[in-house]
Amino acid sequence: MVLHIPFDNSFARLPGTFYARQAPTRVAAPQLLGFNTALADELGLQGTDDPLLAAIFAGNHLPEGAEPLAQLYAGHQFGGFSPQLGDGRALLLGEVVDRNGLRRDIQLKGSGPTPFSRRGDGRAWLGPVLREYVVSEAMHALGIPTTRALAATATGEEVLREAPLPGAVLTRVAASHIRVGSFQVFAARGQTEELRQLYDHTRARHYPDCATPAELLAAVCERQAQLVAQWLAVGFIHGVMNTDNCTLSGETLDYGPCAFLDLYHPDTVFSSIDRNGRYAYAAQADVIVWNMAQLASALLPLEEDPEAAVPEFTRIVHAMPDLLRGAWLTRFAAKLGISAPRPEDAALIGDLLALMQRGGSDFTNTFRALAEGGLQDQITDRDAARDWDTRWQARIAAEPEPEAVMRRANPAFIPRNHRIEQMIAAAVEGDLRPFHHLNAVLARPYDDQPEAAELRRPPLPDEVVPATFCGT
Numbered sequence: 030m031v032l033h034i035p036f037d038n039s040f041a042r043l044p045g046t047f048y049a050r051q052a053p054t055r056v057a058a059p060q061l062l063g064f065n066t067a068l069a070d071e072l073g074l075q076g077t078d079d080p081l082l083a084a085i086f087a088g089n090h091l092p093e094g095a096e097p098l099a100q101l102y103a104g105h106q107f108g109g110f111s112p113q114l115g116d117g118r119a120l121l122l123g124e125v126v127d128r129n130g131l132r133r134d135i136q137l138k139g140s141g142p143t144p145f146s147r148r149g150d151g152r153a154w155l156g157p158v159l160r161e162y163v164v165s166e167a168m169h170a171l172g173i174p175t176t177r178a179l180a181a182t183a184t185g186e187e188v189l190r191e192a193p194l195p196g197a198v199l200t201r202v203a204a205s206h207i208r209v210g211s212f213q214v215f216a217a218r219g220q221t222e223e224l225r226q227l228y229d230h231t232r233a234r235h236y237p238d239c240a241t242p243a244e245l246l247a248a249v250c251e252r253q254a255q256l257v258a259q260w261l262a263v264g265f266i267h268g269v270m271n272t273d274n275c276t277l278s279g280e281t282l283d284y285g286p287c288a289f290l291d292l293y294h295p296d297t298v299f300s301s302i303d304r305n306g307r308y309a310y311a312a313q314a315d316v317i318v319w320n321m322a323q324l325a326s327a328l329l330p331l332e333e334d335p336e337a338a339v340p341e342f343t344r345i346v347h348a349m350p351d352l353l354r355g356a357w358l359t360r361f362a363a364k365l366g367i368s369a370p371r372p373e374d375a376a377l378i379g380d381l382l383a384l385m386q387r388g389g390s391d392f393t394n395t396f397r398a399l400a401e402g403g404l405q406d407q408i409t410d411r412d413a414a415r416d417w418d419t420r421w422q423a424r425i426a427a428e429p430e431p432e433a434v435m436r437r438a439n440p441a442f443i444p445r446n447h448r449i450e451q452m453i454a455a456a457v458e459g460d461l462r463p464f465h466h467l468n469a470v471l472a473r474p475y476d477d478q479p480e481a482a483e484l485r486r487p488p489l490p491d492e493v494v495p496a497t498f499c500g501t
Contacts, residue, residue, distance in 0.1 A: 032074065032082060032085060033075045033076060033092075033093075034092045034094065034122075034123070034125060035073050035094070035125050036093075036094030036095060036096070036123040036124065036125060037123075037124055037125065037126055037132075038096045039124060039234070040124065040134075040205075041096040041098060041121075041123070043226060043227075043230060044223070044226065046101070046223055047100065047223070047226075047227070048098040048100050048101055048121075049098060049099045049115075049144045050097070051097055051098060051099050051143050052088075052091070052097055053088025053089075053097060053137055054088060054142065055088065055089050056089060056185060056186055056196070058183075058184070058186075059083040059086075059089055059182050059183065059185065060182065060183040060185065061079050061082050061086070061180065061182055061183075062159075062181045062182060062183055062197070062456075062461060063159075063162055063178070063180065063461075064079075064180050065166070065177070065178060065179050068177055068178075068179050069179060070128075071128055071129070072125050072128075072135070072179075073126075074125075083182050086179070086180040086182045086198060087140075087182040087183075087198050088141065088198060091122075092122075094123060095122045095123045096123050097120040097122055097123075097137075097140075098120065098121050099116035099119065099143035100206055100211070101113070101115045102115055102211040102213070102214050103214035103217055104210035104213060104271050104272045104274075105210075105213075105320075106273070107271065107303070108307065110213075112214070112218075113145070113214060114145065114147075115143070115144070115145025116145055117142075117143060117146040117147055117151060118141070118143070118146065118151040118152060118153060119136055119137060119138045119139070119140065119143075119201075120136065120137045120141075120143065121136050122135045122136065123135060131204065133203065133204060133205075134201075134202065134206055135179065135200065135202055136200070136203065136206060137198055137199075137200055137201075138153060138158075138161075138198065138200075138201050139151070139152050139153025139158060139184075139196070139197060139198040139199060140198055150189075152186075152188040152196055153196065153197055153198065153199065154188045154190060154194035155183065155194065155195040155196070155197040155453070155456055155457060156194070156453040156456075156457070157284075157285065157499075158181050158197040158199040159181060159197070159452065159453055159456055159464055160284060160287075160449055161178060161201070161284040162178035162181045162199060162464075162468075163178075163444055163449060163467050163471065164284045164287060165177060165178050165201075165281070165284055166178050166471065167443065167444045167472075167474065168281055170472050170473065171263055171440060172259075173256070173263070173265075174252075174256055174281060175281040175282075176201050176202060176280055176282055177201070177203070178199060178201060180199070180200040181198075181199055181200075182198045183195060184196035184198060194457070195457060203280060204235070204276075205231075205276070205277070206276070206282070207227070207230075207234075207235075207276065207277045207278065208272065208274065208276055208277065209272040209273070209275045209277070209320055209323055209327070210272045210275075212224065212228075212324060212327035212328065213272060213323060213327045216326065216327035216328075219330075221330050221331070224327070224330060224331060225331060228242060228245065228328070228331055231245070231277050235277060236248050242328040242329075242331045243328075243338065243341050243342060243345060245328070246321070246324060246325055246342060246345050246346075249277055249279070249321065249324060250345060250348070252279030253275070253279060253320070253321060254317070254349055254352035254353045254355075254356050255279070255356050256279050256280075256281065256317075257313050257314055257317045257356075258353060258357045258360045259356075259360060261310070261311075261313065261314070261361075262360035262361060262438070263289070263393075263440060264289050264290030264293070264392040264393060264443065265287065265290075266288050266289070266290065266297060266298070266299055266310045266313070267281070267283075267287055268286035268288065268299060268300035268303060268497060269286055269300060269308060270307075270313060270316045270317070270320065272324075275317075275320045275324075285498070286300035286301060286496075286497040286498055287497065288300075288446045288494065289443045289444060289445060289446060290310060290393075291391055291445065291446070291487050291488060291493070292391060292392070293391070293392040293395070294386055295310055295311035295386070296309050296310070296312075298310075299446070299494070299496055299497040300496070300498075301498050301499075302499060314350075314353045314357070317353070318346065318349045318350060318353070321346050321349055325342040325343075325346050354375075358370050358372075358375055360438070361378045363437070363438035364396045364399070364435065364439050365377065365381075365424075365425065365431075365435070366399070366400075366425045366428055366431025366432065366435040367425060367428060367431070367434070368430075368434050377420060377424060381395075381421075384408050384410060384413055384417060385407075385408065388409035389409070390407050390408055390409075391487045393440065393485075394407060394485065394487065395407040396435075396439040397439045397440070397485075399421075399435055400435035400436045400439050404418060440474035440475050441475065441476065441478065441485055442473075442474045442478065443471075443474065444471060445484070445488065446494035447488040447493065447494055448463075448484060449494075450494055451463060451492075452464050452467055467484070470484055
């Protein structure tokens, strides 16, 4: 059976300075490990023959209409500017307009070297592929804007990292892969014409109502403020918030060293390469403002008088902390069952977080306990917990449906770090049952699912994941 993918590739119609055309590198023995049939249906893909799907999503067979290319971009990585990065192990196969009329990229990740590989092999090993598949789909189920996973495909080959590891390719779907770094590369080179073309392309694709670069900047700032507030509300730590991983669409991109909080502490870091805590849990709100300042700088050359536009661009970026505080208050108030938050609710939320930090409380289970009848055994300081509970009960007494609001805001299930690592270890040994089980449970994160209660358990001491890795 032939798989039909209705490609309509707008990015490939931009000039060649935006990308390098590149075919995927063939692999030895592609095998489909996971295929997202619901997403495939959304995209209008027709045909489900496993060997053909494996061949396409490993890069061995190019479907009709595909125009594979590696995108060019730059980026600030941990604060240091790299003037040229680009897709070093990923290829944009093309774009489709889905059943809802939304244009979406289909990208292969781990498909071999490109001109932007920077001495890398362009491949991915099985662990990061399955991690991104599970976590990105879990984020989607949590209601957080994200890239999606369409397929995970084994290559039948080994990749060499610290040791030989099984190779794999992830097929990723995104509203686009346009990043802050996509603008930075042309701004740094002084290529104003290319910068203008990228701006027009981005505006048409994501922000058709924005008439000026300043309006585009303000719209991106709003989306990113909402996105980071959603991350914080589920205890998500991106781990590598470089400007090349910051999308103009407002989707979560790149699940390399990401992790979720177990014990609550605002300074929590998992990423092995984040040695100074630049991208710690609570620091993410500050970093996104910094990233938007870099976008502002890259957009300034589009103004007729860039110097005169600086005050307006500065005002937009300086407004972001208030946007973040407002978005944070809305999300965390909902976690307490409050649908119409007041400014003073920030103190109630902050006091609970302080109790959680002092007692080493599990982030997800503590908030879920509120929806299930109270703090119970989540807070070690029982007297302080009772005092807080009295204040909280008084606050939500006038709320129309506090329990329903809490159940919609507080998941029972997240992709816990130790479960992800256990799933990867099993998959390396050929057992994909934990992978499929995690996907099934995490597709319904707000449901009780008592049969999967074990997946709610925090890690035992010997299960704690102290660090996560990029997986490149």
